[in-house]
Amino acid sequence: MVVLLVDALGWELAARTPGFAAMxxxxxxxxxxxxxxxxxxxxxxxxxxxxxxxxxxxYRRARRGTPFAGFGALALLPPRLQRSWKLSRLLARAVRARGVRGYFDLYDVPRPLLAAFDLAERDDIFAPGGLPGDSLWDALERSNTRWRGWNWRTSEAGSLAALERALESSQEDFLFCYTAGLDALLHREGSRGAGVRARLAAYDAWLDRLARAAARRGEELWLYLLSDHGMVDVTSTVDVMGRLGGLAARWPREYLPFFDSTMARFWWRGAGARDAVRTALADLPGGRWLDDAELEWAGARFARHDYGEDVWLLDPGALMVPSFMGARPVAAMHGYDAAHPDMAALLWSNRPVPAEVTHLRDVRGFLERELGALGAEAA
Ligand SMILES: [Zn+2]
Structure with a gap:
């Protein structure tokens, strides 16, 4: 079994690319x-x-024990120094030295404000024990499956080449590769970019080589191309921070905000600030407040408001500029309403995919059943 998980490879993009992954x-x-x-x-x-x-x-709100503890003191530095690339590298190293092994980026989050936040991903989510509760990786370990995986910790080219070699040597039953190369290209170029097209052609050629090599060895290869979300081309920008800057209620004194590229999230210190901000953004075109029912439906209503007490979500194609993620617009973004067609992910295979597999949350169970079928075939 080979699973290639391509970050941001949307159903729409893959389906409209002629000849892509024909196998x-x-x-x-x-x-x-x-x-x-x-x-x-x-x-x-x-x-x-x-x-x-x-x-x-x-980023989520810090409760106790944040890897950014003490970063509030950075407010004493001159603003230019706070934003310097050298300091960022130093801070990122300090965060890793405090035991964070997950993926993170400090982006443009105001450095002193980091102390109020925590990183949700502290461990390696691609390894057994790296996720809360039970994961696919824990199941692989329990079933004594011989497997190997690659992720963002190694380069995409290196990972794909290593997986190809591993397949030659046939030591493992399950090979997995996660890559974020296409995600980066899509952000930069948009869905019609030349680099995007070239990268899709490269994945196609790689899948084809894998299938042919397995056929030459007389092996049956179960191939799964998987993604986590799609990407929407950016058509407008929204200046949320500018709008809030004009209010009498100021952050971070009267409320704590986090400005993702498609969401503004808030924790309130008083009702007055909440009313002012809610009114100001209700009038701002390009986004809307999410209510509890909607968050519940999206599976993102957190009882302790770890990710915000109120969330203002941008419309698909609108990008928050500036935000804590950056000061300049990009060509495409994700993090929108999951119902938008360009947000849909995919699972393509040379194995039948049962009708009940329709959502990201169905994939883990499906792959485990496939592993079971594989074991039964081998025995
Ligand atoms: Zn992305």
């Missing part, structure tokens, strides 16, 4: 979750929704 005729569109890979990948690997596994967005 995988079993094609299923997967509903994704509201949010980013930081929530979507845990849902893929655990089969549970964000509110159940606890992971939604990269």
């Amino acid at each position: 995988l005729p079993e094609r299923r569109r997967l509903e994704t979750i509201l949010g980013f890979s930081s929530g979507a990948l845990p849902t893929l690997f655990t089969g549970r929704m964000p509110a159940e596994h606890g992971r939604w967005l990269m």
Whole structure:
């Protein structure tokens, strides 16, 4: 079994690319979750929704024991120094030295404000024990499956080449590779970019080589091409921070905000600030407030409001500029309403995909059943 998980490979993009992954005729569109890979990948690997596994967005409110403890003192530095690249590298190293092994980026989060936040992903989510509760990796370990995986910790080219070599030597029954190369290209170029097309052609050629090599050895290869979400081309920008800057209520004194690229999240210190901010953004075109029912439906209603007491979500195609993620617009983004067609993920295979597999949370169970079928065939 070989699983290639391509971050941001949307159903729409893959389906409209002529000839792409022709060796995988079993094609299923997967509903994704509201949010980013930081929530979507845990849902893929655990089969549970964000509110159940606890992971939604990269940054959440600190309770106790944040890896950014003490960063508040950075407010004493001149603003230019706070934003310097050298300091960022130093801070990232300090965070890793405090035991964070997950994926994170400090982006443009105001450095002193980091102390109020925590990273949801502290451990390696691609390894046994790296996710809350039980995951696909824990199941692999329990069933004594011989397996290997690659993820963002190694380069995409290196990972794909290593997986190809591992397949030659036939030591493992399950090979897995996660890559975020296409995600980065899509952000930069948009879905019609030349680099995007070239990368899809490269994945196609790689899958083809794998299938041919296995056929030459007389092996049956079960191939699964998987993604966590799609990508929406950016058509407008929304200046949320500018709008809030004009209010009498100021952050971080009267409320604590976090500005993701498609969501503004808030923790309130008083009712006055909440009313002012809610009114100001209700009038701002390009987004809307999510209510509890909607968050509940999206599987992202957290009882303790770890990710915000109120969430303002941008419309698909609108990008928050500036945000804590960056000051400049990008060509495409995700993290929108999961119902938008371009947000849908996919599972393509040369194995039948049962009708009940329609959502990210169905994938883990499906792969485990496939592993079971594989074991039964070998025995
Ligand atoms: Zn992305």
